[in-house]
Amino acid sequence: MKRYLGYFMVVVAIVPVAMFLGMHEIAFFTNTFSKDNQALAPLGYMLTGGGVFVWIGILLWNAKSGMQKAVALVMICVCVVGALATALFNMYTNTMYDAGFELTKSDIKSMTLLIGVLAIVHMVALIMELAGEQIIQAWRDDDGDGIPNWRDKHDNRQDRNRPQQQQNQQRPVNQNANEVHMAELSRENDRLKAENNHKETPPKA
Numbered sequence: 001m002k003r004y005l006g007y008f009m010v011v012v013a014i015v016p017v018a019m020f021l022g023m024h025e026i027a028f029f030t031n032t033f034s035k036d037n038q039a040l041a042p043l044g045y046m047l048t049g050g051g052v053f054v055w056i057g058i059l060l061w062n063a064k065s066g067m068q069k070a071v072a073l074v075m076i077c078v079c080v081v082g083a084l085a086t087a088l089f090n091m092y093t094n095t096m097y098d099a100g101f102e103l104t105k106s107d108i109k110s111m112t113l114l115i116g117v118l119a120i121v122h123m124v125a126l127i128m129e130l131a132g133e134q135i136i137q138a139w140r141d142d143d144g145d146g147i148p149n150w151r152d153k154h155d156n157r158q159d160r161n162r163p164q165q166q167q168n169q170q171r172p173v174n175q176n177a178n179e180v181h182m183a184e185l186s187r188e189n190d191r192l193k194a195e196n197n198h199k200e201t202p203p204k205a
């Protein structure tokens with residue numbers, strides 16, 4: 001019972017903050033996107049406040065390798081920072097509007113830059129999450145010749161094993177050659193013996 005009460009308290013603590021920040025975040029994206037694209041503002045929210053929950057879910061239920069967990073952890077931090085930055089920026093612009101100021105060019109530049117950085121970091125993180133292990137493996141140099149695996153057509157570790165293999169393969173051949181040689185010698189020996197015997201036997205008168 002106490003455990004469920006604990007969960008309830010966590011939800012009570014999180015929901016108002018998430019809603020308060022989330023509304024400012026979505027307003028930030030609504031202000032940044034052009035009138036035709038304002039329906040996309042909730043997608044922008046997935047880069048910030050929504051992303052926090054998504055990446056917590058990935059960390060808890062999807063990330064298996066250490067790298068995937070590290071990426072998810074970093075992304076939770078990135079999303080929290082992004083959420084605070086966009087929400088605070090929106091509060092700032094609201095205050096500016098209320099005070100009768102227009103957004104300056106540099107304000108708009110900062111807003112688009114912020115969105116761009118968030119989008120790029122998310123792209124990289126998703127790629128690392130999906131194929132990070134394979135990408136790292138491709139850039140490793142397993143045989144230590146200085147050529148990364150992805151463009152190293154030849155695995156030098158095979159060469160290191162090959163001389164031994166060749167010796168193993170040649171040994172029976174050498175044995176055969178020795179046997180042939182021995183057979184030849186013994187045949188020669190028999191012939192010489194026969195000749196000797198022939199000489200030693202005195203010719204019959």
Ligand SMILES: [Ca+2]
Pocket residue numbers: 141142143144145146147148149152
């Ligand atoms: Ca290599």
